[in-house]
Amino acid sequence: MAKGFEVDDELRFSRRDLIVAAAFVPLAALTAQAQAVPAALTPTQLKTLEAFIDRLIPTDELGPGAVASGARVYIERVLAGPNVNEKAQFLEGLEAVDAYAKRTQGGSLAELSPEKRDQILKAIDDGTAQGLPQGRAFFNRARRLTLEGMFGDPYYGGNKGFAGWDLIRYPGPRSAVEADMQRMDKAPAPFRRSAWGPQYQ
């Protein structure tokens, strides 16, 4: 009944500019970011980041930690690509932790022994780090991104050699799973392969 159609005044204004702003982002454009070029973190920032995440998940008798498994590469990439919006805040947090290290332990994070770095992480985790108001938020974010890097698909730059998946006995993404692979009394054989192809490992 188009004849009886009445346009409400509220709807009469031109929406063209707003429509452009609301243009649909195709999925392909989003997925392309997965393989973005590493972020332009300064060499110093990279060393500081490594020194921090190395204590979050250390290399020890259970195998490679965050650094050896490439979690740093993952973090660099996400800060340059899909998570670029948090890059400034993340780096600010990182710099603040480094300044705290200099203030309390007499050296930048990358120069300190594992024991001294552990004291710093413990103080932040306990909430006793003085003069580091964003310490907790940075700690949580760095920890989360480190977990994503170490336990995510190797396609994204971390979990090298499937170190993260082996650590927790995740048997790897398969395209189909038989009942026998879901038993409680028998673990499925590890399938060390990226969902994106064998070239990522």
Added chain:
Amino acid sequence: MATTLKQVDVAVIGLGAVGGVAVLPLARAGLKIAGIEAGTWMDPHKDFHADEVFNNVRRLVTSSPKAQREIPTVRTGPGEKGVQAATHPMMNAVGGTSIHYWAQSWRLKPWDFRTRSEVIRRYGASAIPAGTTLEDWPLTYDELAPFYERIEEEVGVSGAAGNIQGKLTGVGNPFEGPRDKEYPMPPLRGSGFTDHMADAAKKLGWKPFAPPAAINSQPRKGRGACVYHGYCATGGCHVSAKNSTAVTTIPEAQKTKNLTIFDNAQVTRIETDSNGRTTGVRYIRNRQEYFQPAKVVLLAGYTYENSRLLLLSKSKAYPQGLSNNHGQVGRHYFGHWGTNVTALFPSDINIWYGLPAQGTTCDEWADDHFDHAGRGFVGGSSLHVYTERHPIDAAAMNTFGRAPGWGSAWKKFIHDAAARQAQTYLQTNTFPYETLYLDLDDAIRDPLGDPVCRINTGGMRENERRSVLHAQDKMEEWYRAAGAIEVFKPPPATPGVSTHAYGGTRMGDNPDTNVVNRWGFSHESPNLGILGASVMGTSGARNPTLTAQALAWRTADYLAKNWKSISI
């Protein structure tokens, strides 16, 4: 100016779980339909991956732009600013969220349709939760049962009947309402762990069962069976075994040539004439504005979008928003209460693979299957344990106070424990309240300049809080019987933006308290139908989709059978 298109019989706004089924009976009846969908088709080979970063961290399957530009805000009530959530949990696509949902496909219980009367009958009027606007539904379970059966067949649901024509089968859910016949497919298989939990439930004297799912447990209608690969939730099915409307009812409707799909088309207003009849919908596609005239409009967005679009569609006939001259749009909204209880087992439970619909459910503590006298709440929760665990999520697990959150001690802890943690989904009967409603936010707008939807929670609900605590204790009992060495019960929380959002356009006979009549048509604009959980007045203690789909089919069926009187 908007381009005015040729009039169609029916314009359906949204081709998700409900719009996607409603188009089928209409198309079969020979009606010409414009299906207007804000998202587009997804490609199982290109878009769906066995990758946690892709699906769950970046949410690349689910984070379709339209919904993400209009995330509802949440506040307790008047005087506060609404706070926008980080993401919208629902997506726009042909098939909508049925592409990546858990696909648990329950019928509600007869009790859910008559909760108010039943609570008063058994426990007295004082047992009705304070401040609730709860009403009995305008239809009974028996009236909806044929439509449940229809959806189970057309969409494809696997499961085991517990009650066929009043006779308990000894398998399936013994507490369900009577079914006419068995499910179209047997249930999904169990896993070692879900079987172990079923044994533990039996030790407690409970009656565990494999719950129903809109997932092929065997090849059906040209598509394959579930492959249990562990990337079902928040992903999409790479073998099309999950029966989203994108692979079931929508292609079926397209075969009739009566359905034209306009994808990437965002509806901005529903238009009405001076008599209050609905005339069509205005939408934006490829940066152009169109007006699609239609004899009948079916609004089939998600709960938040349904209320929002009505409230935005103001006109001379409806100065407070379409179909809102009684002030009921947005009212009787509620988000489903529920909780997760996690447990640690002494050895590996191997739940990496599978899917959330592969599980064991117990219904002893749901609905009104136990005596509530003296408990201080009505309703209950279904308890569901399931499979599918992703490695980042597993590594991020709660340490149950057994280890710090970092360093070698933590690494040792997750090395032992990450493969031993179980999770549950407890869904709680939830009710509408006077101070719980949707409206439009007064500060936050989408890029088109339209205000987003705002949830006013009204704060904690004592009935639901007690109900959740009770269910968590029962879940702990079940876990302990299965040998769990740690159990963690998170504190009950008021729901925010939810994938189980109900009401806002409630169905009922009384136009003073409901937006749509018993057939799903507006009490005020007779050629406007509304589909979705937004018409439901109670939640049940289980997932809403099958009920929303059965109601949608029923509304569409009613429209087709009464076409002349509704379209005039």
